Protein backbone atom coordinates (compact mmCIF):
# COMPACT_ATOMS: atom_id res chain seq x y z
CA UNK A 1 0.00 0.00 0.00
CA UNK A 2 1.48 3.36 -0.95
CA UNK A 3 1.46 6.18 1.59
CA UNK A 4 0.39 9.80 1.46
CA UNK A 5 2.44 12.66 2.83
CA UNK A 6 1.57 14.72 5.90
CA UNK A 7 2.71 18.16 4.72
CA UNK A 8 1.53 20.18 7.66
CA UNK A 9 -0.35 20.10 10.95
CA UNK A 10 -1.99 22.77 13.05
CA UNK A 11 -4.02 23.08 16.21
CA UNK A 12 -6.02 25.59 18.17
CA UNK A 13 -5.17 25.30 21.87
CA UNK A 14 -7.65 23.16 23.82
CA UNK A 15 -9.63 24.81 26.61
CA UNK A 16 -13.09 26.06 27.49
CA UNK A 17 -13.06 29.18 25.37
CA UNK A 18 -16.78 29.57 24.69
CA UNK A 19 -16.39 30.59 21.06
CA UNK A 20 -17.91 29.07 17.89
CA UNK A 21 -16.26 25.85 16.73
CA UNK A 22 -15.57 27.37 13.30
CA UNK A 23 -13.04 29.75 14.86
CA UNK A 24 -11.03 26.87 16.31
CA UNK A 25 -11.17 24.90 13.08
CA UNK A 26 -10.14 27.79 10.89
CA UNK A 27 -7.27 28.73 13.22
CA UNK A 28 -6.03 25.12 13.12
CA UNK A 29 -6.43 25.00 9.32
CA UNK A 30 -4.49 28.21 8.76
CA UNK A 31 -1.73 26.93 11.03
CA UNK A 32 -1.59 23.62 9.12
CA UNK A 33 -1.41 25.46 5.80
CA UNK A 34 1.36 27.73 7.10
CA UNK A 35 3.20 24.65 8.33
CA UNK A 36 2.84 23.05 4.90
CA UNK A 37 3.91 26.24 3.14
CA UNK A 38 0.68 26.31 1.14
CA UNK A 39 -2.15 28.75 0.52
CA UNK A 40 -5.78 27.86 1.10
CA UNK A 41 -6.32 28.26 -2.63
CA UNK A 42 -3.79 25.43 -3.23
CA UNK A 43 -6.14 23.00 -1.46
CA UNK A 44 -8.10 20.86 -3.90
CA UNK A 45 -10.17 18.90 -1.40
CA UNK A 46 -11.36 19.88 2.08
CA UNK A 47 -12.87 17.40 4.53
CA UNK A 48 -14.58 18.44 7.74
CA UNK A 49 -15.10 16.16 10.73
CA UNK A 50 -18.63 16.98 11.88
CA UNK A 51 -19.69 18.28 15.28
CA UNK A 52 -23.33 17.46 15.88
CA UNK A 53 -23.91 19.73 18.88
CA UNK A 54 -23.28 22.90 16.92
CA UNK A 55 -26.22 23.03 14.54
CA UNK A 56 -26.25 22.96 10.79
CA UNK A 57 -22.76 24.38 10.23
CA UNK A 58 -21.49 21.51 12.38
CA UNK A 59 -23.44 18.88 10.41
CA UNK A 60 -21.89 20.05 7.14
CA UNK A 61 -18.58 21.14 8.57
CA UNK A 62 -16.61 20.68 5.33
CA UNK A 63 -18.61 23.36 3.58
CA UNK A 64 -18.74 25.51 6.73
CA UNK A 65 -14.95 25.59 6.99
CA UNK A 66 -14.64 26.24 3.24
CA UNK A 67 -16.97 29.21 3.59
CA UNK A 68 -15.01 30.60 6.54
CA UNK A 69 -11.75 30.21 4.65
CA UNK A 70 -13.35 31.81 1.57
CA UNK A 71 -15.16 29.94 -1.21
CA UNK A 72 -12.38 28.62 -3.42
CA UNK A 73 -14.21 26.06 -5.50
CA UNK A 74 -12.45 23.20 -3.71
CA UNK A 75 -14.05 19.76 -3.68
CA UNK A 76 -15.55 19.05 -0.27
CA UNK A 77 -16.77 16.32 2.10
CA UNK A 78 -18.10 16.10 5.65
CA UNK A 79 -18.05 13.10 7.90
CA UNK A 80 -19.48 12.12 11.27
CA UNK A 81 -18.24 9.09 13.19
CA UNK A 82 -18.47 10.28 16.81
CA UNK A 83 -15.04 10.06 18.47
CA UNK A 84 -13.57 8.50 15.32
CA UNK A 85 -14.73 11.41 13.09
CA UNK A 86 -11.26 12.88 12.67
CA UNK A 87 -9.76 9.55 11.67
CA UNK A 88 -12.49 8.83 9.14
CA UNK A 89 -12.21 12.35 7.70
CA UNK A 90 -8.48 11.76 7.34
CA UNK A 91 -9.12 8.42 5.66
CA UNK A 92 -11.53 9.98 3.17
CA UNK A 93 -8.91 12.55 2.15
CA UNK A 94 -6.15 9.96 2.03
CA UNK A 95 -8.21 7.63 -0.13
CA UNK A 96 -9.03 10.38 -2.61
CA UNK A 97 -5.33 11.21 -2.93
CA UNK A 98 -4.40 7.54 -3.36
CA UNK A 99 -7.09 7.24 -6.03
CA UNK A 100 -5.33 10.00 -7.95
CA UNK A 101 -8.34 12.31 -7.76
CA UNK A 102 -6.42 15.12 -6.07
CA UNK A 103 -2.93 16.06 -4.88
CA UNK A 104 -3.56 18.24 -1.83
CA UNK A 105 -6.26 17.86 0.80
CA UNK A 106 -7.02 19.67 4.04
CA UNK A 107 -8.72 17.83 6.93
CA UNK A 108 -10.24 19.87 9.76
CA UNK A 109 -11.95 18.99 13.05
CA UNK A 110 -13.11 21.31 15.82
CA UNK A 111 -15.64 21.37 18.63
CA UNK A 112 -17.20 23.64 21.22
CA UNK A 113 -18.64 21.65 24.12
CA UNK A 114 -21.10 22.37 26.91
CA UNK A 115 -20.27 21.83 30.59
CA UNK A 116 -20.66 18.44 32.21
CA UNK A 117 -21.39 14.98 30.80
CA UNK A 118 -22.01 14.49 27.13
CA UNK A 119 -25.76 14.14 26.73
CA UNK A 120 -27.74 12.46 23.99
CA UNK A 121 -29.15 14.56 21.17
CA UNK A 122 -32.30 16.35 22.40
CA UNK A 123 -35.94 15.41 22.01
CA UNK A 124 -37.96 12.33 22.88
CA UNK A 125 -36.29 9.59 20.87
CA UNK A 126 -37.00 6.11 22.23
CA UNK A 127 -35.74 4.48 19.01
CA UNK A 128 -32.18 5.66 19.72
CA UNK A 129 -30.11 3.37 21.98
CA UNK A 130 -27.95 6.36 22.89
CA UNK A 131 -31.02 8.19 24.20
CA UNK A 132 -32.39 5.05 25.84
CA UNK A 133 -29.26 4.23 27.84
CA UNK A 134 -29.66 7.56 29.64
CA UNK A 135 -33.43 7.25 30.02
CA UNK A 136 -33.55 3.65 31.27
CA UNK A 137 -30.22 3.29 33.10
CA UNK A 138 -28.58 6.68 33.56
CA UNK A 139 -25.54 5.09 31.91
CA UNK A 140 -23.17 7.96 31.07
CA UNK A 141 -19.92 7.56 29.12
CA UNK A 142 -17.87 7.44 32.35
CA UNK A 143 -20.09 4.57 33.53
CA UNK A 144 -18.86 2.46 30.59
CA UNK A 145 -15.24 3.47 31.22
CA UNK A 146 -15.75 2.45 34.86
CA UNK A 147 -17.12 -0.96 33.85
CA UNK A 148 -13.92 -1.58 31.86
CA UNK A 149 -11.80 -0.32 34.77
CA UNK A 150 -13.50 -2.53 37.35
CA UNK A 151 -13.28 -5.52 35.03
CA UNK A 152 -9.56 -4.84 34.61
CA UNK A 153 -9.14 -4.76 38.40
CA UNK A 154 -10.88 -8.11 38.74
CA UNK A 155 -9.05 -9.76 35.83
CA UNK A 156 -5.56 -8.34 36.10
CA UNK A 157 -5.28 -6.97 39.63
CA UNK A 158 -4.93 -3.33 38.56
CA UNK A 159 -5.46 -0.85 41.38
CA UNK A 160 -6.70 2.73 41.64
CA UNK A 161 -3.05 3.64 42.29
CA UNK A 162 -2.14 2.22 38.86
CA UNK A 163 -4.88 4.31 37.27
CA UNK A 164 -3.65 7.40 39.11
CA UNK A 165 -0.12 6.72 37.84
CA UNK A 166 -1.42 7.00 34.27
CA UNK A 167 -2.82 10.44 35.03
CA UNK A 168 0.41 11.54 36.72
CA UNK A 169 2.39 10.46 33.64
CA UNK A 170 0.03 12.11 31.15
CA UNK A 171 -0.31 15.32 33.16
CA UNK A 172 3.48 15.64 33.24
CA UNK A 173 3.63 15.24 29.44
CA UNK A 174 0.71 17.67 29.01
CA UNK A 175 2.49 20.27 31.14
CA UNK A 176 5.08 20.40 28.35
CA UNK A 177 2.52 20.82 25.55
CA UNK A 178 1.42 24.39 24.75
CA UNK A 179 -1.72 23.07 23.00
CA UNK A 180 -2.98 21.15 26.05
CA UNK A 181 -5.79 22.48 28.22
CA UNK A 182 -4.37 21.21 31.52
CA UNK A 183 -0.76 22.27 31.93
CA UNK A 184 -0.20 21.47 35.60
CA UNK A 185 1.59 18.30 36.78
CA UNK A 186 -0.47 16.35 39.32
CA UNK A 187 0.37 13.87 42.06
CA UNK A 188 -1.13 10.45 42.64
CA UNK A 189 -2.48 11.74 45.96
CA UNK A 190 -4.42 14.47 44.14
CA UNK A 191 -5.91 11.96 41.72
CA UNK A 192 -6.88 9.57 44.52
CA UNK A 193 -8.43 12.43 46.52
CA UNK A 194 -10.53 13.76 43.62
CA UNK A 195 -14.28 13.09 43.82
CA UNK A 196 -15.53 9.64 42.79
CA UNK A 197 -17.56 9.89 39.57
CA UNK A 198 -18.20 6.28 38.53
CA UNK A 199 -16.61 3.82 40.92
CA UNK A 200 -13.64 3.06 40.64
CA UNK A 201 -12.98 6.13 38.47
CA UNK A 202 -12.52 9.57 39.99
CA UNK A 203 -12.82 12.97 38.39
CA UNK A 204 -9.12 13.06 37.52
CA UNK A 205 -9.29 9.57 35.96
CA UNK A 206 -11.80 10.75 33.36
CA UNK A 207 -11.18 13.12 30.49
CA UNK A 208 -13.06 16.41 30.48
CA UNK A 209 -15.10 17.94 27.65
CA UNK A 210 -13.16 20.68 25.87
CA UNK A 211 -13.14 23.17 23.03
CA UNK A 212 -10.38 22.75 20.49
CA UNK A 213 -9.39 22.28 16.89
CA UNK A 214 -6.88 20.36 14.80
CA UNK A 215 -6.08 20.19 11.09
CA UNK A 216 -3.82 18.18 8.81
CA UNK A 217 -2.65 18.89 5.24
CA UNK A 218 -2.19 15.73 3.19
CA UNK A 219 -0.60 15.44 -0.24
CA UNK A 220 0.43 12.78 -2.70
CA UNK A 221 4.05 11.66 -2.34
CA UNK A 222 4.82 12.96 -5.84
CA UNK A 223 3.51 16.40 -4.94
CA UNK A 224 5.47 16.37 -1.67
CA UNK A 225 8.66 15.26 -3.45
CA UNK A 226 8.36 18.01 -6.08
CA UNK A 227 8.46 20.49 -3.24
CA UNK A 228 11.81 19.05 -2.22
CA UNK A 229 11.32 18.90 1.52
CA UNK A 230 11.12 15.91 3.85
CA UNK A 231 7.75 14.71 5.00
CA UNK A 232 5.98 12.31 7.31
CA UNK A 233 4.08 9.46 5.67
CA UNK A 234 0.68 8.07 6.62
CA UNK A 235 1.43 4.38 6.30
CA UNK A 236 -1.97 3.13 7.45
CA UNK A 237 -5.42 4.24 8.47
CA UNK A 238 -7.43 1.24 9.59
CA UNK A 239 -11.08 1.90 10.22
CA UNK A 240 -12.74 -1.35 11.11
CA UNK A 241 -15.96 -2.64 12.58
CA UNK A 242 -16.02 -5.47 15.12
CA UNK A 243 -16.23 -9.12 14.10
CA UNK A 244 -19.37 -10.91 15.28
CA UNK A 245 -19.84 -11.74 18.09
CA UNK A 246 -18.40 -8.68 19.84
CA UNK A 247 -18.27 -9.84 23.45
CA UNK A 248 -17.08 -6.57 25.04
CA UNK A 249 -19.91 -4.28 26.09
CA UNK A 250 -19.65 -1.43 23.60
CA UNK A 251 -20.65 2.16 24.33
CA UNK A 252 -23.65 2.94 24.15
CA UNK A 253 -25.07 -0.59 23.91
CA UNK A 254 -27.23 -2.41 26.47
CA UNK A 255 -25.72 -5.78 25.78
CA UNK A 256 -22.96 -7.65 23.97
CA UNK A 257 -23.49 -10.03 21.09
CA UNK A 258 -24.15 -13.59 22.17
CA UNK A 259 -21.33 -16.10 21.84
CA UNK A 260 -23.74 -19.02 22.28
CA UNK A 261 -24.11 -19.95 18.60
CA UNK A 262 -20.87 -18.50 17.16
CA UNK A 263 -17.68 -18.45 19.25
CA UNK A 264 -16.04 -15.12 20.01
CA UNK A 265 -13.32 -14.09 17.52
CA UNK A 266 -9.73 -14.76 18.50
CA UNK A 267 -8.87 -11.05 18.43
CA UNK A 268 -11.05 -8.69 20.48
CA UNK A 269 -12.30 -5.55 18.76
CA UNK A 270 -9.80 -2.99 20.04
CA UNK A 271 -6.92 -5.32 19.22
CA UNK A 272 -8.39 -5.83 15.73
CA UNK A 273 -8.26 -2.07 15.12
CA UNK A 274 -4.51 -2.04 15.75
CA UNK A 275 -3.90 -5.30 13.92
CA UNK A 276 -5.50 -3.99 10.74
CA UNK A 277 -3.21 -0.96 10.81
CA UNK A 278 -0.10 -3.07 11.41
CA UNK A 279 -1.02 -5.27 8.45
CA UNK A 280 -1.63 -2.30 6.19
CA UNK A 281 1.68 -0.67 7.15
CA UNK A 282 3.68 -3.91 7.16
CA UNK A 283 4.85 -3.07 10.68
CA UNK A 284 4.34 -4.46 14.15
CA UNK A 285 4.21 -3.21 17.73
CA UNK A 286 7.97 -3.74 18.06
CA UNK A 287 8.51 -1.07 15.38
CA UNK A 288 6.69 1.69 17.27
CA UNK A 289 8.62 4.63 18.69
CA UNK A 290 5.54 6.01 20.45
CA UNK A 291 1.77 5.67 20.64
CA UNK A 292 -1.15 8.03 21.15
CA UNK A 293 -4.20 6.21 22.47
CA UNK A 294 -7.70 7.24 23.53
CA UNK A 295 -7.28 7.59 27.28
CA UNK A 296 -10.93 8.47 27.81
CA UNK A 297 -10.12 7.11 31.25
CA UNK A 298 -6.77 6.36 32.86
CA UNK A 299 -7.68 2.67 33.05
CA UNK A 300 -8.51 2.56 29.36
CA UNK A 301 -4.96 3.57 28.47
CA UNK A 302 -3.77 0.35 30.11
CA UNK A 303 -6.26 -1.69 28.06
CA UNK A 304 -5.06 0.01 24.88
CA UNK A 305 -1.42 -0.81 25.61
CA UNK A 306 -2.31 -4.49 25.58
CA UNK A 307 -4.59 -4.14 22.56
CA UNK A 308 -1.77 -2.48 20.62
CA UNK A 309 0.46 -5.44 21.47
CA UNK A 310 2.92 -3.37 23.51
CA UNK A 311 2.70 -6.14 26.12
CA UNK A 312 0.66 -9.29 26.77
CA UNK A 313 -2.79 -8.95 28.42
CA UNK A 314 -2.51 -8.04 32.08
CA UNK A 315 1.00 -6.62 31.90
CA UNK A 316 0.31 -2.98 31.07
CA UNK A 317 0.43 -1.99 34.73
CA UNK A 318 3.95 -3.35 34.99
CA UNK A 319 5.06 -1.54 31.82
CA UNK A 320 3.64 1.66 33.29
CA UNK A 321 5.21 1.15 36.72
CA UNK A 322 8.59 0.45 35.11
CA UNK A 323 8.40 3.84 33.41
CA UNK A 324 8.51 2.31 29.94
CA UNK A 325 5.53 4.38 28.73
CA UNK A 326 6.79 7.67 30.19
CA UNK A 327 8.32 10.40 28.01
CA UNK A 328 11.84 9.02 28.35
CA UNK A 329 10.72 5.38 28.34
CA UNK A 330 11.23 2.77 25.65
CA UNK A 331 7.71 3.25 24.25
CA UNK A 332 6.14 6.56 25.31
CA UNK A 333 2.32 6.38 25.41
CA UNK A 334 0.43 9.66 25.03
CA UNK A 335 3.50 11.89 24.91
CA UNK A 336 1.12 14.73 23.93
CA UNK A 337 -0.47 14.47 27.37
CA UNK A 338 -3.38 12.55 25.89
CA UNK A 339 -7.05 13.21 26.43
CA UNK A 340 -6.17 13.49 30.11
CA UNK A 341 -4.47 16.80 29.34
CA UNK A 342 -6.61 17.89 26.37
CA UNK A 343 -10.13 16.73 27.15
CA UNK A 344 -12.55 15.72 24.43
CA UNK A 345 -13.22 17.97 21.46
CA UNK A 346 -14.75 15.07 19.58
CA UNK A 347 -14.19 15.80 15.86
CA UNK A 348 -10.70 17.18 16.58
CA UNK A 349 -9.17 14.62 18.88
CA UNK A 350 -8.13 11.91 16.42
CA UNK A 351 -6.58 14.66 14.27
CA UNK A 352 -4.81 16.08 17.32
CA UNK A 353 -3.23 12.66 17.81
CA UNK A 354 -1.91 12.80 14.24
CA UNK A 355 -0.52 16.29 14.90
CA UNK A 356 1.45 14.79 17.81
CA UNK A 357 2.72 11.89 15.68
CA UNK A 358 3.91 14.35 13.02
CA UNK A 359 5.55 16.64 15.59
CA UNK A 360 7.35 13.71 17.16
CA UNK A 361 8.51 12.25 13.84
CA UNK A 362 9.70 15.67 12.68
CA UNK A 363 11.67 16.08 15.88
CA UNK A 364 9.87 19.23 16.96
CA UNK A 365 8.05 18.06 20.07
CA UNK A 366 10.36 20.09 22.30
CA UNK A 367 10.66 18.80 25.85
CA UNK A 368 8.23 15.96 24.97
CA UNK A 369 10.43 14.70 22.16
CA UNK A 370 10.95 10.95 21.82
CA UNK A 371 14.57 10.58 20.76
CA UNK A 372 14.91 9.19 17.24
CA UNK A 373 11.17 8.68 16.71
CA UNK A 374 10.55 6.91 13.40
CA UNK A 375 7.13 5.23 13.69
CA UNK A 376 4.08 6.40 15.60
CA UNK A 377 0.63 4.90 16.06
CA UNK A 378 -2.57 6.66 17.11
CA UNK A 379 -5.69 4.73 18.12
CA UNK A 380 -9.26 5.91 18.60
CA UNK A 381 -12.73 4.49 18.99
CA UNK A 382 -16.18 5.84 18.14
CA UNK A 383 -19.65 4.94 19.38
CA UNK A 384 -21.55 1.84 18.26
CA UNK A 385 -18.49 -0.21 17.36
CA UNK A 386 -15.99 1.34 15.04
CA UNK A 387 -12.54 2.74 15.49
CA UNK A 388 -9.31 3.51 13.71
CA UNK A 389 -5.62 3.14 14.13
CA UNK A 390 -3.31 5.44 12.21
CA UNK A 391 0.35 4.72 11.61
CA UNK A 392 2.75 7.47 10.60
CA UNK A 393 6.35 6.88 9.57
CA UNK A 394 9.32 8.93 8.48
CA UNK B 395 -48.06 -1.34 35.54
CA UNK B 396 -46.29 0.89 33.03
CA UNK B 397 -43.06 -0.35 31.52
CA UNK B 398 -40.36 2.22 30.72
CA UNK B 399 -39.93 0.38 27.42
CA UNK B 400 -42.21 -2.06 25.64
CA UNK B 401 -41.12 -5.51 24.59
CA UNK B 402 -37.72 -5.64 26.32
CA UNK B 403 -38.87 -7.41 29.49
CA UNK B 404 -41.96 -9.03 30.94
CA UNK B 405 -43.31 -9.62 34.41
CA UNK B 406 -45.57 -12.56 35.14
CA UNK B 407 -47.07 -13.94 38.34
CA UNK B 408 -45.69 -17.44 37.78
CA UNK B 409 -42.21 -16.79 36.36
CA UNK B 410 -41.21 -13.40 37.73
CA UNK B 411 -39.25 -10.91 35.62
CA UNK B 412 -37.64 -11.95 32.33
CA UNK B 413 -35.67 -10.05 29.74
CA UNK B 414 -37.09 -10.70 26.27
CA UNK B 415 -34.54 -11.54 23.62
CA UNK B 416 -34.82 -12.90 20.12
CA UNK B 417 -33.47 -16.16 18.80
CA UNK B 418 -32.61 -16.73 15.14
CA UNK B 419 -34.56 -19.72 13.87
CA UNK B 420 -31.71 -20.68 11.51
CA UNK B 421 -28.48 -20.35 13.52
CA UNK B 422 -29.68 -20.01 17.09
CA UNK B 423 -28.00 -16.65 17.71
CA UNK B 424 -29.66 -14.88 20.60
CA UNK B 425 -29.99 -11.10 20.96
CA UNK B 426 -30.88 -8.56 23.56
CA UNK B 427 -32.57 -6.10 23.10
CA UNK B 428 -34.99 -8.07 20.91
CA UNK B 429 -33.98 -7.63 17.29
CA UNK B 430 -36.26 -7.27 14.31
CA UNK B 431 -35.18 -7.77 10.72
CA UNK B 432 -32.12 -9.85 10.01
CA UNK B 433 -29.91 -12.07 12.14
CA UNK B 434 -26.76 -10.29 13.42
CA UNK B 435 -24.59 -13.27 12.46
CA UNK B 436 -22.96 -12.07 9.20
CA UNK B 437 -22.92 -15.65 7.87
CA UNK B 438 -26.65 -16.12 8.41
CA UNK B 439 -29.25 -14.61 6.09
CA UNK B 440 -32.25 -15.51 8.21
CA UNK B 441 -34.92 -12.96 9.05
CA UNK B 442 -36.88 -15.34 11.24
CA UNK B 443 -36.24 -13.86 14.68
CA UNK B 444 -38.36 -15.30 17.48
CA UNK B 445 -38.95 -13.67 20.83
CA UNK B 446 -37.94 -15.72 23.85
CA UNK B 447 -37.47 -15.08 27.58
CA UNK B 448 -33.81 -15.00 28.59
CA UNK B 449 -32.36 -16.78 31.66
CA UNK B 450 -33.08 -14.85 34.83
CA UNK B 451 -29.72 -15.44 36.46
CA UNK B 452 -26.18 -14.52 35.66
CA UNK B 453 -22.79 -13.52 37.02
CA UNK B 454 -21.55 -9.95 37.37
CA UNK B 455 -19.15 -9.13 34.50
CA UNK B 456 -18.47 -5.69 35.92
CA UNK B 457 -20.21 -2.94 37.88
CA UNK B 458 -20.09 0.74 38.75
CA UNK B 459 -22.27 3.57 39.97
CA UNK B 460 -23.19 7.14 39.07
CA UNK B 461 -22.07 9.33 41.95
CA UNK B 462 -23.53 12.42 40.26
CA UNK B 463 -27.07 12.54 38.86
CA UNK B 464 -27.01 11.46 35.19
CA UNK B 465 -28.36 14.06 32.73
CA UNK B 466 -31.80 13.97 31.07
CA UNK B 467 -33.60 12.02 29.76
CA UNK B 468 -32.73 10.19 33.00
CA UNK B 469 -35.02 11.41 35.77
CA UNK B 470 -32.99 11.57 38.97
CA UNK B 471 -34.75 11.14 42.31
CA UNK B 472 -34.61 14.06 44.74
CA UNK B 473 -32.71 13.64 46.99
CA UNK B 474 -30.36 11.82 44.65
CA UNK B 475 -29.21 8.32 45.53
CA UNK B 476 -26.32 7.04 43.36
CA UNK B 477 -27.53 4.64 40.67
CA UNK B 478 -25.67 1.32 40.74
CA UNK B 479 -25.12 -0.42 37.41
CA UNK B 480 -24.05 -3.98 36.68
CA UNK B 481 -23.16 -5.70 33.43
CA UNK B 482 -24.23 -9.29 33.91
CA UNK B 483 -23.19 -12.36 31.95
CA UNK B 484 -26.33 -14.42 31.44
CA UNK B 485 -26.16 -18.14 32.01
CA UNK B 486 -26.48 -20.32 28.87
CA UNK B 487 -26.92 -17.59 26.26
CA UNK B 488 -23.48 -15.93 26.44
CA UNK B 489 -24.71 -12.33 26.55
CA UNK B 490 -23.64 -9.55 28.90
CA UNK B 491 -26.59 -7.28 29.76
CA UNK B 492 -26.34 -3.92 31.49
CA UNK B 493 -28.94 -2.90 34.05
CA UNK B 494 -29.56 -0.92 37.20
CA UNK B 495 -28.97 -2.76 40.46
CA UNK B 496 -31.63 -2.85 43.16
CA UNK B 497 -30.74 -2.95 46.84
CA UNK B 498 -26.95 -3.24 46.47
CA UNK B 499 -24.21 -0.61 46.44
CA UNK B 500 -20.87 -1.01 44.68
CA UNK B 501 -19.35 -2.08 48.00
CA UNK B 502 -21.63 -5.12 48.05
CA UNK B 503 -20.91 -6.20 44.47
CA UNK B 504 -18.11 -8.34 43.10
CA UNK B 505 -17.14 -9.49 39.64
CA UNK B 506 -18.37 -13.07 39.29
CA UNK B 507 -21.08 -12.81 41.93
CA UNK B 508 -24.48 -14.27 41.12
CA UNK B 509 -27.44 -11.96 40.58
CA UNK B 510 -30.96 -12.36 39.28
CA UNK B 511 -33.44 -10.25 37.41
CA UNK B 512 -36.09 -8.15 39.01
CA UNK B 513 -37.80 -4.89 38.15
CA UNK B 514 -38.09 -1.52 39.82
CA UNK B 515 -39.42 1.94 39.12
CA UNK B 516 -37.62 4.88 37.56
CA UNK B 517 -37.95 8.08 39.61
CA UNK B 518 -40.97 9.15 37.55
CA UNK B 519 -42.76 5.81 37.88
CA UNK B 520 -42.42 3.43 34.93
CA UNK B 521 -40.76 0.08 35.56
CA UNK B 522 -37.41 -1.01 34.22
CA UNK B 523 -35.49 -4.28 34.58
CA UNK B 524 -32.97 -4.39 37.41
CA UNK B 525 -30.47 -6.81 38.90
CA UNK B 526 -30.62 -7.91 42.53
CA UNK B 527 -28.83 -10.37 44.80
CA UNK B 528 -29.67 -13.95 43.75
CA UNK B 529 -32.07 -15.58 46.17
Ligand SMILES: [Zn+2]
Pocket residue numbers: 418419420421422423433434435438439440
Ligand atom coordinates in the same frame (compact mmCIF):
# COMPACT_ATOMS: atom_id res chain seq x y z
ZN1 LIG C 1 -28.98 -16.50 12.32
